[in-house]
Amino acid sequence: MVNHHPHFLFYGSGMEKITLASQLLQYLITGLTVGSIYAMVAVGFNIIYNVTEIINFAQGEFVMLGGLIMVFFHVTLGLPLILAFPATILLVTLAGVLLDRLAIRPIRQPSVLTLIIATIAASILIKGAAMFIWGKDPYDLPAFSGRNPINVLGAVIQPQYFWVIGFLIIIVIALSIFFDRTIIGKAMSACADNADAASLVGIDVKRMILLSFALSAGIGAVAGITVTPISLMEYDRGVMLAVKGFGAAILGGLGSFPGAILGGLIIGSIESFGAGLISSGYKDAFALIVLMVVLFFKPSGIFGDIEISRIKRF
Amino acid sequence: MLRIGKLPITIFAVLIIIFPWIADHISAIDHYPDIMVFAGIYCLIAMGLSLLMGYAGQISIGHAAFYGIGAYVSAILTVRYGLNPWTGMLAGMVVAAVVALLVGAPSLKLKGHYLAMATLAFGIIVYIIFNEETEWTGGPDGMSGIPGLSIFGFGFDSVEKYYYLVWGIVFIVFIFTINVIQSGTGRALRAIHSSEPAASAMGVDISRFKVIVFVYSAMLASLAGSLYAHYLNFINPSTFDLFFSIKLLIMIALGGMHSIWGAVIGSGLITFLSYEWLHYFGEFEVIVYGAILLLVTIFLPHGLVGVPGIVKGWLRR
Numbered sequence: 001m002v003n004h005h006p007h008f009l010f011y012g013s014g015m016e017k018i019t020l021a022s023q024l025l026q027y028l029i030t031g032l033t034v035g036s037i038y039a040m041v042a043v044g045f046n047i048i049y050n051v052t053e054i055i056n057f058a059q060g061e062f063v064m065l066g067g068l069i070m071v072f073f074h075v076t077l078g079l080p081l082i083l084a085f086p087a088t089i090l091l092v093t094l095a096g097v098l099l100d101r102l103a104i105r106p107i108r109q110p111s112v113l114t115l116i117i118a119t120i121a122a123s124i125l126i127k128g129a130a131m132f133i134w135g136k137d138p139y140d141l142p143a144f145s146g147r148n149p150i151n152v153l154g155a156v157i158q159p160q161y162f163w164v165i166g167f168l169i170i171i172v173i174a175l176s177i178f179f180d181r182t183i184i185g186k187a188m189s190a191c192a193d194n195a196d197a198a199s200l201v202g203i204d205v206k207r208m209i210l211l212s213f214a215l216s217a218g219i220g221a222v223a224g225i226t227v228t229p230i231s232l233m234e235y236d237r238g239v240m241l242a243v244k245g246f247g248a249a250i251l252g253g254l255g256s257f258p259g260a261i262l263g264g265l266i267i268g269s270i271e272s273f274g275a276g277l278i279s280s281g282y283k284d285a286f287a288l289i290v291l292m293v294v295l296f297f298k299p300s301g302i303f304g305d306i307e308i309s310r311i312k313r314f
Numbered sequence: 315m316l317r318i319g320k321l322p323i324t325i326f327a328v329l330i331i332i333f334p335w336i337a338d339h340i341s342a343i344d345h346y347p348d349i350m351v352f353a354g355i356y357c358l359i360a361m362g363l364s365l366l367m368g369y370a371g372q373i374s375i376g377h378a379a380f381y382g383i384g385a386y387v388s389a390i391l392t393v394r395y396g397l398n399p400w401t402g403m404l405a406g407m408v409v410a411a412v413v414a415l416l417v418g419a420p421s422l423k424l425k426g427h428y429l430a431m432a433t434l435a436f437g438i439i440v441y442i443i444f445n446e447e448t449e450w451t452g453g454p455d456g457m458s459g460i461p462g463l464s465i466f467g468f469g470f471d472s473v474e475k476y477y478y479l480v481w482g483i484v485f486i487v488f489i490f491t492i493n494v495i496q497s498g499t500g501r502a503l504r505a506i507h508s509s510e511p512a513a514s515a516m517g518v519d520i521s522r523f524k525v526i527v528f529v530y531s532a533m534l535a536s537l538a539g540s541l542y543a544h545y546l547n548f549i550n551p552s553t554f555d556l557f558f559s560i561k562l563l564i565m566i567a568l569g570g571m572h573s574i575w576g577a578v579i580g581s582g583l584i585t586f587l588s589y590e591w592l593h594y595f596g597e598f599e600v601i602v603y604g605a606i607l608l609l610v611t612i613f614l615p616h617g618l619v620g621v622p623g624i625v626k627g628w629l630r631r
Contacts, residue, residue, distance in 0.1 A: 111371075114615065121607035124601075132598060243438065250431070281445075285442045291431070292417075299424050
């Protein structure tokens with residue numbers, strides 16, 4: 001839950017003379033990179049929340065699985081990146097499907113309480129399985145295009161940062177095409193607006209729920225695959241990623257996709273500046289404090305709609 | 315479900331009283347009173363949480379934090395300031411109540427999953443504080459030399475004496491909680507769980523009741539934390555991590571969240587599982603807990619307490 005291994009790659013040390021300006025730039029770039037990961041997690045929360053009104057507490061486990069399964073395919077089996085990447089996403093997507101089929105759908109009288117408990121149970125089961133398979137050590141993954149840092153105005157940037165941010169952009173574009181242009185995507189949006197009405201016009205709501213879990217797991221996998229070369233990955237990283245991703249979703253406004261992206265980037269930046277300027281020991285606390293402050297003072301978030309949140313069951 | 319018979323309570327009390335004597339005569343279980351001390355401590359937290367979950371329909375994934383607050387306030391006041399342990403215990407409950415009010419009041423105005431997330435975040439923040447504020451808490455190494463409890467020169471200095479102290483407190487809290495459940499407050503809480511709009515229409519001030527229950531459950535957790543600290547004379551942050559909060563959830567879900575007996579049964583079973591029966595699994599016990607939680611949620615939504623009802627249903631068919 002709280003990781004004590006050094007995040008040396010994020011908060012670079014050993015640099016010679018650094019000016020305050022380049023230092024701040026460094027924090028910003030690092031923050032936007034971690035923030036992109038949180039944004040992907042937040043998008044995953046939103047996809048499931050919009051269709052099912054469930055907050056999936058196992059969302060972070062998809063990220064962890066993405067990283068570790070990628071390590072298995074790419075490092076252990078030695079598959080090339082171009083094969084290991086889709087294979088990992090496929091497998092994690094399958095985990096998402098299983099989560100819906102084995103933990104969510106069998107519940108006979110769903111309520112907020114039981115659904116939260118079911119996803120928590122799934123989350124510790126997945127975590128335990130990962131510990132069983134990979135042990136407790138963190139795993140490294142080769143960076144996609146080497147680890148020669150690029151120097152920009154005195155800030156040191158890992159090439160992998162561009163991959164992370166780039167994949168966030170790809171996900172955003174792909175999702176907006178999916179939801180706006182494809183029949184399935186539109187059907188999913190319809191379920192999000194009103195599940196009863198959607199099923200009246202012949203949309204298979206159960207299939208849409210399944211799809212939302214699959215899609216959200218796939219996006220989590222991308223987050224895990226791209227972040228592992230930067231911050232390593234181990235079995236118990238999921239919870240923290242989930243809470244921070246949820247913080248991003250809440251900050252942006254639960255259910256809003258632009259909100260999730262903006263929320264993720266803001267949370268990532270706050271965390272990076274907080275760790276750099278205030279206290280590195282409290283690195284993990286900053287995002288959570290933001291989460292609580294938003295919950296207390298503006299639970300609808302930046303783009304959230306109070307009217308919409310009223311009609312939601314949970 | 316509202317009526318809680320006197321007979322089961324009496325049987326329960328008698329069993330608890332004679333248990334150390336029985337354990338003393340069977341060598342295979344002669345260390346059970348020690349485990350029962352922890353069972354009692356967990357039972358205190360579970361009773362508060364079951365009121366919160368089963369009666370107010372709210373979920374907290376951060377009660378390890380209140381448990382930790384009790385333990386650390388007790389430890390800091392007695393070790394660093396030389397105060398009386400009972401004062402530390404009371405102070406811990408006051409601190410827990412204030413913190414619970416601050417955390418609970420805003421998030422309980424919101425719907426379902428917000429308290430869960432707020433308490434989850436809160437629990438992790440408190441855990442980080444226990445680790446980081448080394449000057450106060452001793453950091454990851456924890457604090458030792460916490461004094462034991464005594465009253466008028468009578469020290470609770472053996473396992474058996476502490477056993478009777480803890481279970482005496484459990485019993486008082488049990489009776490008090492039953493009275494709450496059977497009072498107007500209890501009916502208001504159950505109304506909230508069944509239907510918030512309906513309860514609201516009947517004039518129940520929903521968020522006030524939820525906050526009261528949340529604060530009460532936090533105070534019980536803090537009391538349990540103090541009892542833990544003064545029993546072991548040593549604490550460190552890892553006792554109060556997120557997994558403990560989840561274990562508490564499992565206790566309630568396994569026992570059954572709609573009955574206070576569920577809290578008693580669930581906390582007892584989980585205590586023995588973690589201290590005694592799951593040694594074989596080592597660190598992989600987490601998989602067992604996950605499986606228990608998922609299976610209970612799917613197949614026994616009313617927990618073990620609901621099993622007799624299910625059996626009766628079968629027999630009638």
